[in-house]
Amino acid sequence: MSNKPQLEVAEYESVSLCHDQLTDDDVRRLNLLSNRRRGTLAETRTGWRFRPEATTGVLNLDRIRLVIRPKTAITGRSLIRWLCYALGTPVPHEATTRAWTVERDGFADVVASALLAECHTLLRDGLRRDYVRTEHVGPVLRGRLDAAAQATERFGMLDLLHMRTFDRKVDIWENQLCGHALRTAARTATDSNLAREIASVAEEFPVTGSSFGALRALDRSRYTHLNRRYQPAHVWSELLLSGGGVSDLLTDTGYDADSLLLDLPGLWESVVRRLSAESAPAQATIVPSSGRNGITVHGDLSTRPPFRPDVLVRLGGPEGNLMPIDAKYKTYNADPVSSPDVHQLLTYIAGHSPLTAPVAAILYPDPHRHTHRVLRVSGPGRHLGAIHVLGVHASADPAEATAWLRSALWREVTDAMFAH
Known part of the structure; x- marks a missing residue:
């Protein structure tokens, strides 16, 4: 458990840091995040001002511990549920999630608790030899x-x-990976009781070799009936040792594994892709939004990347209509949809939706409830498109959210598309 001074800041808010709070290495690390558009570091007369963007978690710097809270009001139980959903790993038993929180440390203790729960199960059933x-x-x-x-x-x-x-x-890579991750979790956890319990369990796992060697073994491995029960523990171990979530933020950027940052927009995109696939009607398929389905621009002074929605669903068989869906990690429960997002969705509609049913959808996390509104965009004498704006309740169970999405979105969309 770290004994450094701790500072807290929310996503898209700023925190002031004195010159003596950051070392030269810290400045370099924060600038690396800035280069990846995950934050902004600006020098002031008294020190520095750091503004994190689309990132939450813990940054263990040389002299301070910087905690970045998510901008969306989300409980630790909800976060771990959506993490499991996006990563395709089982949710730990309800008893282990009852007291999880993200109020103090972003999500570091959540991941540490998930790893601890899985390692308890492995010890109970006996470590593989x-x-x-x-x-x-x-x-x-x-x-x-x-x-x-x-x-x-x-x-x-x-x-x-x-x-x-x-x-x-027991000194095999499956156990070594858990052993390295448990020792990292004990240093990362802010809760003293959790840190002590993790340290106690860590003594049962070997730590031969380095954590990088264990991660390389994980990359080369294939799960069989002999070691498949280790897969959930390895998911959380990889998050802890690589330092990031879903789309990793810290690999090759010079941070120690004690830092743990989650790419929440990347997490939400993964959630939306799976929600869309599981809620779509029968015979619907998720198709690539690039290649022959891409929306491209030619003839400019330089090339530009194609317009690609996060999810593109084909309805009604191989030659059916396309439905573009975009994941937005934004507070559209309280804010109107921005003009750039409306323009973006209209481009998707023009490129993918049929003229008889120009429709697209935005899915964002809503901290309070499920919400659904429809933006109808019109021009002189004609209808340009309908944009369904759906807020998925952040505390909902994924199965319940899937059922709601099937009723709220797909029933209306299929009725509109196949009525013509």
């Missing part, structure tokens, strides 16, 4: 004689034999 090659020197031959070592190190002597054996041990 596998054959590990070990080199021994002893008086009795076990396994295979290491002829090269015997000839070079004990030539002509047979009182001790160099041998190679394969013994079943």
Whole structure:
């Protein structure tokens, strides 16, 4: 558990930092976030001013611990549920989520608690053992004689034999990854009781080698019936050791793994893609929004990227109509839809929707309830399009949100598309 002074700031708000609170390395790290459009660092007369953008979590700098709170009012229980939903991993047992909070530390304790719950389950069922090659020197031959070592190190002597054996041990990559992640979680957690419990459980897991080696083993691995039960614990371990969530923010940017930042727009896009796929009517498919389905611009002074909605759904079979959906991590429950977003959705409508039913949708997280309103855009004498603006209740269960989306959006959209 860190004993550095802690400062809190919300997304898209600013925090003032004195010159003596940041080292040169800290300034470099914050500038790296600025270069990736995840924050803004500006020098002032008394120090620095930092404004995080589209990022939440914990930044462990050299002298301070900076906690970035999400702008959307979301509980730890809701956050862990949507994280599990986006990552395709089971939600830990309800008893472990009862007291989770994001009020003090963004989401670091949430991920640490999820890892702890999974590691408790692994210990309860017994850690996996596998054959590990070990080199021994002893008086009795076990396994295979290491002829090269015997000839070079004990030539002509047979009182001790160099041998190679394969013994079943818990010191394998599946357990090593959890061990490294647990020790990182104990340093990251702000709650002292949680940190102590994690440290206690960490003693049961090996930490041979480095955390980077364990992550490389995870990249090369394939889950089978022998180690599939480790997959949820490895999801949380990877988040902790790589330092970011869903779309990683900290890889190769010079931060220690004690920092933990979540890309909330990336998380929301993953949630919306899965919600759209699971709520869409029968025979609907998610199709790529690039390639032959992309909206491109040619003839300008320089090339520009294509316009691509976050989700593109084809309704009614292989030759059916297209429905563009965009994920917006914005507070559209209290704010009107911005003009740039209206223009963006009208472009998607022009490029993808049929002329008889020009329609698109925006999905955003609503902290209070499910909401649905429709923006109808008209020009002189003609209808340009309808934009469904849907707020998905941030505290809803994903299954309940899927059912609501199926009723609120897809029933109306399919009726409009297939009425013509």
